[in-house]
Amino acid sequence: MSETNNRIKWGMVIDLDRCTGCGACVTACQAENNVPLIDAKGFAQGRNLHWLRIERYWEGTFPHVRARFLPMLCQHCSDAPCEPVCPVYASYHNPEGLNGQVYNRCVGTRYCANNCPYAVRVFNFFNPEWPQPLDQQLSPDVSVRCRGVMEKCSFCIQRIRGAKETAKLENRSVADGEVQPACAQTCPPGVIVFGNLNDPDSHVARLARSPRRLRLLEDLGTEPSVIYLKGGGHEYVG
Amino acid sequence: MEILGVFGSIDQAVGAVDKLLDAGFEETRITTLSSVPIPEGALIDSGYRRRFHRWTLAGGVLGAILGFSLAAGTAWLYPVQTGDKPIIAIFPVGIVTYEMTMLLAIIGTLLGMLWEMGLPDIERHAYDSELADGLIGILVCTDQEESRQHAAELLTAAGALRLRTDEVPE
Amino acid sequence: MSTSAEAVRNAVRQNAEMLSSMERPRWRWYLLAFLLGAVVAFGLYAFTVQVTTGMVVTGINRPVMWGMYIINFVFWVGLSHSGTMVSAILRLSHAGWRRPILRGAEAMTVFSITVGGLFPLIHLGRNWVFYYMLPYPTQYGLWPNFRSPLLWDMMAINTYIIGSSIFLYVGMLPDLALVRDRSSSWKRLVFAALALGWRGTAQQWRAFAKASTMLAALIIPVAVSVHSIVAWDFAVTLVPGWHSTIFAPYFVIGAITSGVAVVITLMIIIRKAFRLEEYLTPLHFDNMGKLLLAVTLLWSYFYFADVLTTWYGHEPIEWEVFSFMASKYGVLLLIMLLGNTLLPIPLLCIKKVRRSIPAMLGITLMVNVAMFTERFLIIVPSLSHKNIPFVWGSYFPSWVELAITAAAFAGFALLYTLFSRFFPIVAVTDVREQTELLKAEHQLGRTRLDTLVEEE
Numbered sequence: 001m002s003e004t005n006n007r008i009k010w011g012m013v014i015d016l017d018r019c020t021g022c023g024a025c026v027t028a029c030q031a032e033n034n035v036p037l038i039d040a041k042g043f044a045q046g047r048n049l050h051w052l053r054i055e056r057y058w059e060g061t062f063p064h065v066r067a068r069f070l071p072m073l074c075q076h077c078s079d080a081p082c083e084p085v086c087p088v089y090a091s092y093h094n095p096e097g098l099n100g101q102v103y104n105r106c107v108g109t110r111y112c113a114n115n116c117p118y119a120v121r122v123f124n125f126f127n128p129e130w131p132q133p134l135d136q137q138l139s140p141d142v143s144v145r146c147r148g149v150m151e152k153c154s155f156c157i158q159r160i161r162g163a164k165e166t167a168k169l170e171n172r173s174v175a176d177g178e179v180q181p182a183c184a185q186t187c188p189p190g191v192i193v194f195g196n197l198n199d200p201d202s203h204v205a206r207l208a209r210s211p212r213r214l215r216l217l218e219d220l221g222t223e224p225s226v227i228y229l230k231g232g233g234h235e236y237v238g
Numbered sequence: 239m240e241i242l243g244v245f246g247s248i249d250q251a252v253g254a255v256d257k258l259l260d261a262g263f264e265e266t267r268i269t270t271l272s273s274v275p276i277p278e279g280a281l282i283d284s285g286y287r288r289r290f291h292r293w294t295l296a297g298g299v300l301g302a303i304l305g306f307s308l309a310a311g312t313a314w315l316y317p318v319q320t321g322d323k324p325i326i327a328i329f330p331v332g333i334v335t336y337e338m339t340m341l342l343a344i345i346g347t348l349l350g351m352l353w354e355m356g357l358p359d360i361e362r363h364a365y366d367s368e369l370a371d372g373l374i375g376i377l378v379c380t381d382q383e384e385s386r387q388h389a390a391e392l393l394t395a396a397g398a399l400r401l402r403t404d405e406v407p408e
Numbered sequence: 409m410s411t412s413a414e415a416v417r418n419a420v421r422q423n424a425e426m427l428s429s430m431e432r433p434r435w436r437w438y439l440l441a442f443l444l445g446a447v448v449a450f451g452l453y454a455f456t457v458q459v460t461t462g463m464v465v466t467g468i469n470r471p472v473m474w475g476m477y478i479i480n481f482v483f484w485v486g487l488s489h490s491g492t493m494v495s496a497i498l499r500l501s502h503a504g505w506r507r508p509i510l511r512g513a514e515a516m517t518v519f520s521i522t523v524g525g526l527f528p529l530i531h532l533g534r535n536w537v538f539y540y541m542l543p544y545p546t547q548y549g550l551w552p553n554f555r556s557p558l559l560w561d562m563m564a565i566n567t568y569i570i571g572s573s574i575f576l577y578v579g580m581l582p583d584l585a586l587v588r589d590r591s592s593s594w595k596r597l598v599f600a601a602l603a604l605g606w607r608g609t610a611q612q613w614r615a616f617a618k619a620s621t622m623l624a625a626l627i628i629p630v631a632v633s634v635h636s637i638v639a640w641d642f643a644v645t646l647v648p649g650w651h652s653t654i655f656a657p658y659f660v661i662g663a664i665t666s667g668v669a670v671v672i673t674l675m676i677i678i679r680k681a682f683r684l685e686e687y688l689t690p691l692h693f694d695n696m697g698k699l700l701l702a703v704t705l706l707w708s709y710f711y712f713a714d715v716l717t718t719w720y721g722h723e724p725i726e727w728e729v730f731s732f733m734a735s736k737y738g739v740l741l742l743i744m745l746l747g748n749t750l751l752p753i754p755l756l757c758i759k760k761v762r763r764s765i766p767a768m769l770g771i772t773l774m775v776n777v778a779m780f781t782e783r784f785l786i787i788v789p790s791l792s793h794k795n796i797p798f799v800w801g802s803y804f805p806s807w808v809e810l811a812i813t814a815a816a817f818a819g820f821a822l823l824y825t826l827f828s829r830f831f832p833i834v835a836v837t838d839v840r841e842q843t844e845l846l847k848a849e850h851q852l853g854r855t856r857l858d859t860l861v862e863e864e
Contacts, residue, residue: 045469046469046470046472046801047464047469047470048470055796055798057797057798070798072796079322080320080321081321083319083320083321084320084321084553084556085556085557086553086556087541087552087556087558087559087562088550088552088553089318089552089553092318092320093319095319105540105550106534107532107533107537107538107541108532108534108535109531109533109558110473110474110531111557111641113473114474114645114647115645115647117647117794118795118796119796122470123470124462125462125463126461126462146534147533148463148532149533150533217795220646245412246412246413247412247415249412250412269610270608270609272613273419273582273585273586273589273608273837273840274837274841274844274845275614275616276610276845278614284610285611286610286611286615288614288615288618290615290622294622294626308554312543312554313551313555316549316551320553320555323555327555330555330559333564333633333637334559334563336633337563337564337566337567337630338563338567340567340571340630340633341566341567341570341571344567344575344626344630345574347574347619347622350619351615351616351618351619352604354615355606355611355612356612357606358605359605359606363607365607367590368589369589369608370423370586370589371416371419371423372415372416372418372419372840
């Protein structure tokens with residue numbers, strides 16, 4: 001499906017050279033999107049609900065060990081394997097390149113989670129509860145999902161919609177950098193950059209042309225919209 | 239109007255059929271009743287020609303149309319983009335069409351078979367419950383009472399264990 | 409040929425023997441039904457816990473999002489190929505020894521596909537809105553996604569349930585009339601309604617024979633398509649270890665294997681329970697054993713081909729999945745290979761083993777344990793070790809899933825027990841057709857041959 005230059009294609013660049021693994025993006029995402037909280041026991045059982053996770057890989061042997069951090073989120077693939085397998089169209093492709101998840105349509109077959117090679121989709125195993133006073137900080141722009149529903153990173157679609165509505169009221173197009181997902185907004189070293197990949201002058205499009213660019217599991221042909229920039233140490237040869 | 243003669247075995251029933259045919263009864267008005275299928279021609283030629291296959295075919299065609307409408311039609315009417323797959327994708331449409339074709343072909347076969355057999359049959363007929371125990375029945379359909387009486391005499395002469403009719407008992 | 413009085417006595421005796429399961433049951437039957445019902449009730453309780461609490465009570469986690477329920481689903485759909493293969497294929501190939509086995513196999517098909525078809529509803533996260541998957545125009549203007557293999561599942565299983573029920577019912581029609589003729593009072597009314605007024609005229613028998621053949625010919629492609637579609641649930645994904653073109657035929661063969669094995673098991677049980685030794689002879693088990701030998705050989709061939717290409721190609725992620733399975737679930741892998749290949753194949757080659765009822769019972773139970781294990785080994789290791797190593801995990805079923813699995817087995821057994829009580833479990837008219845009309849002795853030279861007559 002070719003997209004004209006007039007249409008927006010949302011994309012994200014994550015600079016692995018800058019990532020310190022601090023996890024601020026994870027916390028921001030949880031706060032912005034009403035992601036339920038899981039305790040350590042649930043985590044160990046594989047029930048965690050992180051929309052965005054920091055993957056940590058250890059390289060080398062002692063004493064030359066180093067950790068690599070890989071923020072992993074929904075890649076919003078152009079040829080998403082999770083979309084055709086949903087029997088009820090709860091997972092579908094948005095014209096602006098997002099992989100949408102419709103919570104009130106999801107019946108919970110969990111087929112999409114199986115078919116996601118990045119394993120970024122999470123399932124609500126129980127009805128969420130937020131211990132007080134965290135129940136006061138739920139975002140009104142994002143629905144709270146009940147149990148039995150799949151969810152995942154939405155590129156903060158509520159913020160995208162908000163920016164588009166503001167722009168429409170002011171009779172202009174969305175400016176570069178106007179849409180900031182919670183993770184991009186929060187990241188201290190500026191690892192995450194978000195914008196319109198179809199606009200060649202946008203920050204994200206310029207970064208995406210970097211010689212350090214890399215997409216995960218590219219040989220599977222999923223065509224992700226998240227582009228990583230290689231880095232993380234002087235020994236890394238680009 | 240029907241008259242049924244119950245016989246102990248096929249060999250005994252053969253005599254009855256011979257007598258009936260000699261007396262001028264048409265073979266199409268005579269049939270056998272049994273609890274196991276008797277090979278064609280052993281007693282009578284049933285004159286059966288299979289016609290239910292038209293129902294099977296009709297069911298298959300209807301199923302193909304229905305399946306295609308479901309898979310391709312609904313996708314065309316209400317398109318939702320998923321992955322890089324086309325809105326009307328050949329393999330899913332083929333599979334769904336195939337399943338509906340087979341389903342309605344099977345249902346068509348059932349309905350066609352029932353129609354050919356004349357079932358469900360709620361009319362009163364000549365019948366004997368002991369046919370279940372291996373007895374053979376020779377059934378003669380007639381239009382007039384005299385023919386029926388004649389057939390009854392022939393069946394009795396051939397050695398029928400008993401006679402049954404489709405008359406309502408007094 | 410016996411005299412007519414003797415023939416009638418024989419027929420009466422055969423009717424009584426083959427329909428003996430329908431007589432008034434003794435306390436043992438009631439106890440069995442009660443126990444099975446209790447297990448089913450416990451499974452229902454476990455399911456209620458799951459629906460009210462959430463999927464957290466299962467062992468499902470990220471990344472293993474499909475577990476015991478889908479294993480059950482594949483297993484039960486596989487079992488349902490029993491009736492089709494035994495009844496339809498043997499019917500079309502004019503194998504005379506099929507006659508006593510037909511009804512039991514066809515009933516097994518209907519009940520196992522019913523049990524299997526429940527599992528896609530049980531495993532849903534939001535079972536109460538399962539109807540979103542049904543094709544009807546919703547208020548959003550949304551129909552279900554026919555590109556999803558789960559919808560193909562729904563269509564195929566729906567077709568197969570209806571098709572095999574029709575196949576069972578049509579085959580039973582003359583027998584239902586026979587039972588009607590031997591019953592009295594309210595039972596007679598019920599069976600009269602079910603028999604639809606069947607009288608056994610020559611024309612009805614001819615139509616019956618032709619239609620049975622047609623249905624047999626139609627149900628075989630449906631059966632092949634059903635399990636191929638279940639296989640494509642896995643094969644069309646990008647999950648390493650699943651994305652294999654061999655899956656569809658491999659699953660179909662696996663289904664036939666477990667189906668044939670269950671038919672043999674159930675025939676042994678029925679034979680003992682209803683004293684049908686005269687009708688289910690060692691000859692039948694000999695022939696069924698040969699059939700089982702053929703399909704286990706085929707299964708072994710497909711499995712070998714699948715592992716060979718994985719091993720030789722040595723693609724990192726594909727090989728990782730296989731070696732993970734061999735190391736963590738090595739015991740299960742051994743059980744599967746022993747139960748499906750290494751033990752049955754040499755044993756079934758021996759005629760004495762095939763004709764020995766206890767040996768056949770042992771072998772067929774072993775085959776089905778191995779097949780259930782095989783479903784586990786297909787589903788869980790691949791999901792545990794997908795492409796991203798950070799989210800590798802494992803899976804162990806919880807009490808809820810085990811309870812529902814047990815309830816599935818008990819439910820199947822209960823349905824079968826009830827069916828054999830209220831319906832003829834042996835195809836009476838079919839068997840009697842052979843013994844009364846088609847068996848003959850032929851004097852050839854110095855010997856008398858036992859022959860079976862078959863119309864060209």
